Amino acid sequence: MSKPEVTTTRLDDAARAGWLYYVAGNTQDEIAAKLGISRQSAQRMVSLAVSEGLVKVRLDHPIARCLDLAAQLRERFGLKMTEVVPTDPGSTSTTLGVADAAAAEMTRWLRSETPIVLGIGTGRTLKAAIEQLSPIECPQHKVVSLTGNISPDGSAAYYNVIFNIADKIKARSFPMPLPVIASSPEERELLHAQAMIRPVLELAAMANVAFLGIGDLGYEAPLFVDGFISREELDALRRAGGVCEIIGRAFDRNGSPIAGLTNERVASAPIPSCETAMVIATAMGARKMQGISAAIKGKLINGLITDEQTAEMLLGEK
Amino acid sequence: MSKPEVTTTRLDDAARAGWLYYVAGNTQDEIAAKLGISRQSAQRMVSLAVSEGLVKVRLDHPIARCLDLAAQLRERFGLKMTEVVPTDPGSTSTTLGVADAAAAEMTRWLRSETPIVLGIGTGRTLKAAIEQLSPIECPQHKVVSLTGNISPDGSAAYYNVIFNIADKIKARSFPMPLPVIASSPEERELLHAQAMIRPVLELAAMANVAFLGIGDLGYEAPLFVDGFISREELDALRRAGGVCEIIGRAFDRNGSPIAGLTNERVASAPIPSCETAMVIATAMGARKMQGISAAIKGKLINGLITDEQTAEMLLGEK
DNA sequence: TAGCTTGTTGGGCAAATACTCACACAATGG
DNA sequence: CCATTGTGTGAGTATTTGCCCAACAAGCTA
Numbered sequence: 001m002s003k004p005e006v007t008t009t010r011l012d013d014a015a016r017a018g019w020l021y022y023v024a025g026n027t028q029d030e031i032a033a034k035l036g037i038s039r040q041s042a043q044r045m046v047s048l049a050v051s052e053g054l055v056k057v058r059l060d061h062p063i064a065r066c067l068d069l070a071a072q073l074r075e076r077f078g079l080k081m082t083e084v085v086p087t088d089p090g091s092t093s094t095t096l097g098v099a100d101a102a103a104a105e106m107t108r109w110l111r112s113e114t115p116i117v118l119g120i121g122t123g124r125t126l127k128a129a130i131e132q133l134s135p136i137e138c139p140q141h142k143v144v145s146l147t148g149n150i151s152p153d154g155s156a157a158y159y160n161v162i163f164n165i166a167d168k169i170k171a172r173s174f175p176m177p178l179p180v181i182a183s184s185p186e187e188r189e190l191l192h193a194q195a196m197i198r199p200v201l202e203l204a205a206m207a208n209v210a211f212l213g214i215g216d217l218g219y220e221a222p223l224f225v226d227g228f229i230s231r232e233e234l235d236a237l238r239r240a241g242g243v244c245e246i247i248g249r250a251f252d253r254n255g256s257p258i259a260g261l262t263n264e265r266v267a268s269a270p271i272p273s274c275e276t277a278m279v280i281a282t283a284m285g286a287r288k289m290q291g292i293s294a295a296i297k298g299k300l301i302n303g304l305i306t307d308e309q310t311a312e313m314l315l316g317e318k
Numbered sequence: 319m320s321k322p323e324v325t326t327t328r329l330d331d332a333a334r335a336g337w338l339y340y341v342a343g344n345t346q347d348e349i350a351a352k353l354g355i356s357r358q359s360a361q362r363m364v365s366l367a368v369s370e371g372l373v374k375v376r377l378d379h380p381i382a383r384c385l386d387l388a389a390q391l392r393e394r395f396g397l398k399m400t401e402v403v404p405t406d407p408g409s410t411s412t413t414l415g416v417a418d419a420a421a422a423e424m425t426r427w428l429r430s431e432t433p434i435v436l437g438i439g440t441g442r443t444l445k446a447a448i449e450q451l452s453p454i455e456c457p458q459h460k461v462v463s464l465t466g467n468i469s470p471d472g473s474a475a476y477y478n479v480i481f482n483i484a485d486k487i488k489a490r491s492f493p494m495p496l497p498v499i500a501s502s503p504e505e506r507e508l509l510h511a512q513a514m515i516r517p518v519l520e521l522a523a524m525a526n527v528a529f530l531g532i533g534d535l536g537y538e539a540p541l542f543v544d545g546f547i548s549r550e551e552l553d554a555l556r557r558a559g560g561v562c563e564i565i566g567r568a569f570d571r572n573g574s575p576i577a578g579l580t581n582e583r584v585a586s587a588p589i590p591s592c593e594t595a596m597v598i599a600t601a602m603g604a605r606k607m608q609g610i611s612a613a614i615k616g617k618l619i620n621g622l623i624t625d626e627q628t629a630e631m632l633l634g635e636k
Numbered sequence: 637t638a639g640c641t642t643g644t645t646g647g648g649c650a651a652a653t654a655c656t657c658a659c660a661c662a663a664t665g666g
Numbered sequence: 667c668c669a670t671t672g673t674g675t676g677a678g679t680a681t682t683t684g685c686c687c688a689a690c691a692a693g694c695t696a
Contacts, residue, residue, distance in 0.1 A: 011379055012379070012381050012382050015377055016381060016404055018377055019381075019403075019415075020404070020406055022377070023377065023414070023415060023418065024404075024406040024409060024415070026408075027683090028683065034406070034407045037645095038645070038646055038647095039646085039682095039683090040645070040685095041644085041645070041646085044644090046683095047684080049379070054378065054379040055375060055377055056375070056376045056378055057340040057373060057374070057375050057376075058373075058376065059333055059336055059373055059374070060372065060374055060452045060453070061329055061336075061367070061372040063330050063334060063337075064327065064330050085337075086334055086338070088342040088344065088352075090344075090348065090352060091342060096341070096342055097341060097342070100341065111429070113431075134378045345651090345652065347652080355675095356676065358675070358676060358677085359675070359676090361653065361655095362674085362675090365653095637696100639694100639695085640693100640694080640696095641692100641695095642691100642692085643691085643692085644690085644691080644692100645688100645691095646687105646688095646689090647686105647688090647689100648685105648687090649684100650683105650684090650686105651682105651683080651684075651685095652682080652684085653680100653681080653682065653683080654679100654680085654682080655678105655679085655680080655681085656677105656678085656679080656680095657676105657677090657678085658675105658678105659674105659675085660673100660674085660676100661672105661673085661674085661675100662671105662672090662674100663671085664670080664672095665669090665670080666669080
């Protein structure tokens with residue numbers, strides 16, 4: 001404690017370089033001179049700071065167009081909370097921007113003093129969002145996974161993010177040690193009746209806020225790509241009118257759950273009710289359009305984080 | 319409302335360009351192409367976004383050395399809150415870093431749900447801090463100026479920041495329409511007895527948190543440079559042992575107020591008590607050393623935002 | 637100890653960026 | 667009406683940055 005020697009880690013140096021670069025406005029040459037390293041090393045430090053996510057850039061100018069679209073979405077679809085981020089016209093990313101926005105929104109919730117239960121879905125968008133999340137201590141909260149975290153091959157489901165989020169925030173976390181889709185309806189009942197699972201399901205039902213991804217059911221449906229359902233099962237869902245999937249459960253274009261098929265084997269918790277919780281979907285891109293639209297129509301969600309282009313398309317629909 | 323035409327301002331474009339650059343990671347060439355402007359214009363947009371403060375960079379890696387220094391300061395001097403930012407070795411700025419940190423700390427206070435009274439001092443550091451502050455709506459709070467805002471020549475005191483802060487946050491603000499230093503003790507009493515001033519003084523005494531700058535009394539003493547006191551008055555204060563000045567009031571090296579002289583004419587509110595409020599000083603640099611040290615010794619403050627180098631010097635003193 | 641992998645460093649260079657300048661244009665004022 | 671001033675634009679250029687590569691050190695294996 002009184003020792004003046006404090007171990008300086010690699011990341012400390014990176015943070016310092018990043019600070020000198022972004023906050024103090026030095027050039028990399030100057031940083032190199034001040035830190036007694038070569039310019040290349042300084043460059044590496046700075047870029048390390050960026051790639052490690054030490055450097056967070058925020059734009060706090062409300063862009064009129066985005067605010068307007070957000071307000072229109074709220075009004076038109078009766079949503080309680082919407083956020084619209086700018087669109088990068090050339091990018092094919094399906095998470096760019098919304099991930100940051102989702103992370104920021106999560107942070108707002110987590111900063112609450114009063115304990116909350118945060119339900120968390122799955123998917124690429126959420127995974128990216130959690131990566132953006134700044135570490136924050138919030139032992140007062142509970143985070144509960146809404147889906148199982150076991151792949152058909154027994155490995156951990158890659159896009160289940162409960163462990164990632166638990167890493168970032170010091171809250172009690174509740175994973176669901178279940179396959180995403182059980183092999184039969186009976187197995188699902190059996191699994192859900194387990195003493196270890198029941199409390200998690202109960203907690204999920206009590207969520208104050210939930211963040212969900214929306215999966216499409218096209219050729220590249222994440223549910224299929226990640227091996228949770230077979231091509232035949234995917235086709236069957238589509239023939240039955242399925243257009244999207246939320247935490248594994250398929251819905252038609254009106255947001256009604258598809259009857260039977262894989263839906264009767266999905267081991268996920270029910271989506272928390274909009275009556276009792278803020279249910280926020282984070283999704284953008286043309287492929288998600290139908291899904292977002294369906295989730296809104298079916299009143300599955302009451303919050304949406306999306307991008308400009310998607311917002312325009314949603315509003316453009318009759 | 320339903321009109322699709324939303325006026326796009328200059329800053330909106332800047333924000334969009336900044337977003338594409340910093341968040342989406344485009345080059346300025348790409349931005350130019352996407353926005354249909356020349357590369358130079360794109361560059362200008364981005365740099366405008368930066369200079370307008372639309373782009374906020376945050377480093378959320380706790381640098382071990384800074385944390386350690388902060389902890390040492392707390393322990394050694396019995397402070398409740400300390401923050402130490404990295405030092406830029408070559409820079410002569412006296413606000414770099416601490417201004418951002420002060421803005422962040424203010425934001426934390428302002429985000430509180432329960433109404434608080436925020437006392438605000440004066441000076442270059444605070445001015446810079448307020449500039450960094452993101453707009454935030456907090457009608458529940460009150461912001462009260464601790465010093466008068468009238469220069470000897472009748473103009474508004476430039477470094478009085480109450481109006482700047484009022485601009486940024488939507489809280490009720492209470493300026494003190496008084497000269498900083500009255501012409502006589504009697505005038506001060508008279509001014510303070512005014513019906514418009516008394517409530518402000520009472521509010522200042524009730525502050526939950528106050529942010530103060532510390533001014534030195536050297537050749538470039540802000541109080542003198544800004545024309546509030548004459549060279550003779552400055553010299554007199556120094557001869558009387560004055561080493562620093564907080565909201566216009568001079569203190570000796572032990573943090574005791576200088577008796578008589580300009581001190582008996584300073585029209586500022588008393589510094590809020592450390593018993594009832596968080597009194598946070600933001601100051602860095604060699605010239606402020608004595609002042610910071612005095613403020614600590616005199617228990618005028620219980621919080622400090624400073625930089626690495628200053629922290630080291632403070633801890634290095636016997 | 638030679639041979640290998642792994643990780644770090646600095647040189648060099650192409651790409652990207654910041655800045656200066658000259659000019660066009662609109663608003664302002666005589 | 668023209669001069670003036672401020673603001674925005676494009677061209678050109680100097681600076682800064684990102685990245686590839688070869689060299690080198692450290693650790694590990696045989």
